[in-house]
Amino acid sequence: MKLFFPAIFLFLVGCSTSKNTTSSLNSSIESHVNLIKQQYAPDARTAVFTIEQKGKIIKGETNIPEAKASFITRLQSAGISFIDSIDVLPNAQLQENNFAVVTISVANLRTQPKHAAELATQATLGTPLKVLKKSSSWYLVQTPDQYISWVDAGGIQLHDSATYASWKAKEKIIYTHPFGFVYAYPGSTENKISDAVYGNVFELVNKMNGAFEVKFPDGRTGYIPIKEGTVYNVWAKTRKPTEPNFVQTAKELMGVPYLWGGTSFKGVDCSGFTKTVYFMNGLVLPRDASQQVNIGTEIDTKNGWDNLKAGDLLFFGTPAKDGKPERVVHVAMWIGNGEFIHASGRVQVASLITTAPNYDASEHKRFLRAKRINTDHVLVDLSKTFLYL
Numbered sequence: 593m594k595l596f597f598p599a600i601f602l603f604l605v606g607c608s609t610s611k612n613t614t615s616s617l618n619s620s621i622e623s624h625v626n627l628i629k630q631q632y633a634p635d636a637r638t639a640v641f642t643i644e645q646k647g648k649i650i651k652g653e654t655n656i657p658e659a660k661a662s663f664i665t666r667l668q669s670a671g672i673s674f675i676d677s678i679d680v681l682p683n684a685q686l687q688e689n690n691f692a693v694v695t696i697s698v699a700n701l702r703t704q705p706k707h708a709a710e711l712a713t714q715a716t717l718g719t720p721l722k723v724l725k726k727s728s729s730w731y732l733v734q735t736p737d738q739y740i741s742w743v744d745a746g747g748i749q750l751h752d753s754a755t756y757a758s759w760k761a762k763e764k765i766i767y768t769h770p771f772g773f774v775y776a777y778p779g780s781t782e783n784k785i786s787d788a789v790y791g792n793v794f795e796l797v798n799k800m801n802g803a804f805e806v807k808f809p810d811g812r813t814g815y816i817p818i819k820e821g822t823v824y825n826v827w828a829k830t831r832k833p834t835e836p837n838f839v840q841t842a843k844e845l846m847g848v849p850y851l852w853g854g855t856s857f858k859g860v861d862c863s864g865f866t867k868t869v870y871f872m873n874g875l876v877l878p879r880d881a882s883q884q885v886n887i888g889t890e891i892d893t894k895n896g897w898d899n900l901k902a903g904d905l906l907f908f909g910t911p912a913k914d915g916k917p918e919r920v921v922h923v924a925m926w927i928g929n930g931e932f933i934h935a936s937g938r939v940q941v942a943s944l945i946t947t948a949p950n951y952d953a954s955e956h957k958r959f960l961r962a963k964r965i966n967t968d969h970v971l972v973d974l975s976k977t978f979l980y981l
Contacts, residue, residue, distance in 0.1 A: 621645055621674075624666045632659035637712075637880065638738040640681060640724070651677040655724055655734070681732075683725035691756035692721040692733060692748040693809035697787045698856045699747035701739070705730030711853030712741035713879055714864070717786075718764070718793025718809060718980060720756075721748065736979050737867075737971055739879045749809040759795070764824035764980045765804050767792040767816060770844060770857050774814035778803035785814035789857040791871060793824060793980045828974045831874025833967070838903035839927045841872040845939045855879075862922050865935040866905055869925060870965070876972035876979075877965070881907060881923035887970070888963035897944060900926045900962055908958045920960065 625643045633639035633656060641659050643652035650667070654660050657680050667674055682690040694715045702709040705727040713735065715721065721733040721743070729745045751759060767788045774794075776783035778801040786808070794806035794816075803815040845868065851859025855867055863881040870877045878884050885907045891899050908922040924934030930945035934955075942952035944959070967973045 620670065621650070621667070621672065624663060624670070628659055628663045628666070632656050632662070635883070636740075637883070638734075638740060640740060643678065645674075648673060649675045649677050653679040653681055653683075653725075655681040655740075681724040682722070685726055686723055686750075688752045689750040690723050691751040691753065692723050692731065692743075693751065693756075693759060694719045694721065694743075694747060695749050695808055695810040696747045697789050697792055698858050699743055700853070701733070701735070701741035701743050703741060705732075705742045707744070709742070711851070713739050713853055714855045714858075715743070716789060716791040716793075716856055718766075720760070720979060723750065735879075737876055737879050759809065760980065762795040762807075765794045765796045765806055765816070765821045766824045766827050766980075767794070767821050768827065769820035772816070772820050774806065774808075774816050775803075776814060778805070778815045780815070785812060788816065788820075791856070791868075794821075796823065824980055825978060828874060828978055831975050833870070833873040833875055833903065835902035835928075837873050838869060838925065842869045842925055842927060842933045842939075844872075845869070846933075846941075848935070848939045850935050850937050850939075860935045860939065862924065862935045865933075865939055866923050866925055870970070871974075874974040875965070875967065875970040876974065877970060881909075882920045884923055885920045885961070885963065888965040889969075891962040891964055893959075893962050897926075897930060900928075901964065902926060902928045903965070905963050905965060906932055907960045907963065908955055909960055910958065911960060918960065922955070922958075924955070926962065 629641050633641035639656055641654045643650060660678050660680055664676065694717050697717050699715045700711055701713045701715060703712045715735055721735060724732040724734060730742045731745060732740065733743050734740050768790060770790050772788050774785040774788055776785055794808060796804060797807050797813060798805040802818050804818060804821050805813065805815055807813050845865060848857060849859050850861060852861050854860045855864035860868060863879060863884055866884065867877045867879065884905060891904060904926040906924045906926055907920050909920040912918040924932040926932050930948060931941050931943045933941050941950060942955065943950045944956050945951060972979065
């Protein structure tokens, strides 16, 4: 904890402070907080910058060291005396276990450190996480798409930098079947070790009797049929985000139930669906529809749908009006012939052609814009950046 008293304030020691002065000081600090948030942490889903004032104590936390440094500099330049009690994450309580890997087929990440909290997103087995802090048996983590949320300790394996580097260096297998199991013995369909879903990543131990012997991030071992998995670096290098591939992979999720916060074959929300489809084609999108709309190139749809290509994302919501900002609340993917596929109740196909039997009038009415996403727009291109190696 560091105490800052700019020289300009030394002569005030021992003087009383009026309520108006205190109020003015609070307002000044709040304005600095807001400016730093705008610069470094405009989206609380992907960055932490929470600050509060208790007398002269400025307390809070951030996962962006530059944000704290800039904030402190601003306060000092403004001649504000304060006691620095701002924690830079990862928290020291973690004892350098600042990394984790998901150990179950699908881990549920929540908005608060409790099972009753809202589901924020999901992370599949083998997903690497940055660990920011701990609360009881929960950890605040950041996913590869930068999303920050809480995960139960039972779903992850903690690592320090050395053990994490060792795990990353091992050859990996990615599970490419929509849903299945890891078995205790090769060729067996009994004695299940775990369930598995598309995108699960394991350490490759051996290949035998038509099965991959795999190791979980927590040390368990088992077997998956060779036809249900692929060596990860082969899979990543062969991803081709083409129109036919977008359509094919999207339709593999047909019928998967809608799940708020879902991003896996166990359930998806609207943006979790588009995110999963793009991941299956080697591209990592931002998590939410209101984030996905900020990337890509807008496609002209003023005169109809002829300019759209399969894989383009369609965004729906409420346009800006009467001083109120635009609200993007839904996203779907164009598949051609006037149709789009989206998660609404379940993953299903609908049409924007008024004469089509599957015409969706409600979505048509709230359509906002379409965006085309290429490899330059995404958070990660898995053909170039191997998250798991």
